[in-house]
Amino acid sequence: MKISHFSAFFALSLMALQGCTSLPAKQSAPNWQVATMLNSHEKVVYSSHTNKHYLIQVATIGKKPANGYPIIYVLDGNAFFGVATSIAQMNHDKPSEKNPKSLMVVGIGYTTGRAFDIPNRTHDYTPPSKSYPTPKGEQTAFGGADYFHAFIADELEPMLDKEFGINPNHRTLIGHSYGGLFGLYLLMARSESFDNYVIASPSIWWNDKSILTHQNGIIATPNVKNILITLGEHELNARHRNPNTPTTLENSNAYLMSEFLKNKLPHTNVTFHFNPNQSHGENAYPSIIQGVNMAYQACKADSNC
Numbered sequence: 001m002k003i004s005h006f007s008a009f010f011a012l013s014l015m016a017l018q019g020c021t022s023l024p025a026k027q028s029a030p031n032w033q034v035a036t037m038l039n040s041h042e043k044v045v046y047s048s049h050t051n052k053h054y055l056i057q058v059a060t061i062g063k064k065p066a067n068g069y070p071i072i073y074v075l076d077g078n079a080f081f082g083v084a085t086s087i088a089q090m091n092h093d094k095p096s097e098k099n100p101k102s103l104m105v106v107g108i109g110y111t112t113g114r115a116f117d118i119p120n121r122t123h124d125y126t127p128p129s130k131s132y133p134t135p136k137g138e139q140t141a142f143g144g145a146d147y148f149h150a151f152i153a154d155e156l157e158p159m160l161d162k163e164f165g166i167n168p169n170h171r172t173l174i175g176h177s178y179g180g181l182f183g184l185y186l187l188m189a190r191s192e193s194f195d196n197y198v199i200a201s202p203s204i205w206w207n208d209k210s211i212l213t214h215q216n217g218i219i220a221t222p223n224v225k226n227i228l229i230t231l232g233e234h235e236l237n238a239r240h241r242n243p244n245t246p247t248t249l250e251n252s253n254a255y256l257m258s259e260f261l262k263n264k265l266p267h268t269n270v271t272f273h274f275n276p277n278q279s280h281g282e283n284a285y286p287s288i289i290q291g292v293n294m295a296y297q298a299c300k301a302d303s304n305c
Contacts, residue, residue: 049151050147057081068161071105122178169223180199180203184204196295227269273287
């Protein structure tokens with residue numbers, strides 16, 4: 001599936017045009033106001049598992065279904081919640097959609113006011129290991145993935161279910177870079193956590209590929225319906241391939257992982273998307289588009305969604 005820079009630009013444009021409230025015609029505010037997303041709410045949630053505060057943003061699109069909202073969790077919510085919400089809204093509102101499905105998008109971010117909180121995401125998204133690399137730059141600690149998962153499973157999801165209502169059979173996780181590594185770790189160690197996994201540009205290279213020590217733990221669980229792994233064309237460098245062989249898509253870490261999962265999980269729909277002309281950072285945007293679309297189509301295929 002070919003995804004261009006235009007797709008990412010379209011997503012951001014849609015967010016700007018559809019995602020923000022505006023004043024009615026012939027009415028002006030005396031000063032500029034803070035823009036807000038339609039149908040969206042946010043609050044700060046404390047986790048006793050991680051001892052951190054998280055900015056949780058929630059968008060409910062469409063009426064609440066009888067079985068609860070299918071839910072899409074978006075990591076790095078400060079940066080990506082708006083894009084994911086806009087694409088979900090577009091799926092629901094497009095004129096050709098005769099039986100639109102409702103969705104709930106949940107951005108899990110941080111309270112620092114930055115698009116990417118490097119120290120916190122580094123700790124939260126990286127798996128436990130016997131040893132860790134030396135921290136660089138803003139990175140301060142690694143290996144908090146189990147605690148972060150416990151926050152989602154034991155604290156965040158029960159709260160969201162109580163306040164909004166969640167369909168327990170349609171839970172999607174979207175993670176990019178370290179967020180993709182986190183999704184891959186859960187797929188191997190706690191695959192029952194989500195029903196659909198979007199693993200964008202996963203940092204398999206991290207810590208000498210220590211994530212591979214967990215791959216024997218993966219089991220075929222019936223709840224895992226779809227896995228999407230993506231890679232941007234310009235990511236074909238030493239961190240995403242075997243450095244002893246020429247640079248090709250076929251020896252990239254992400255592609256090899258998708259092939260491994262296809263063999264390991266024959267009854268799960270495992271898809272690999274190679275997104276042309278995308279760098280590591282840019283690949284987040286087409287991957288979010290593809291991931292939200294995947295979650296929406298999974299819901300459409302299920303009469304109980």
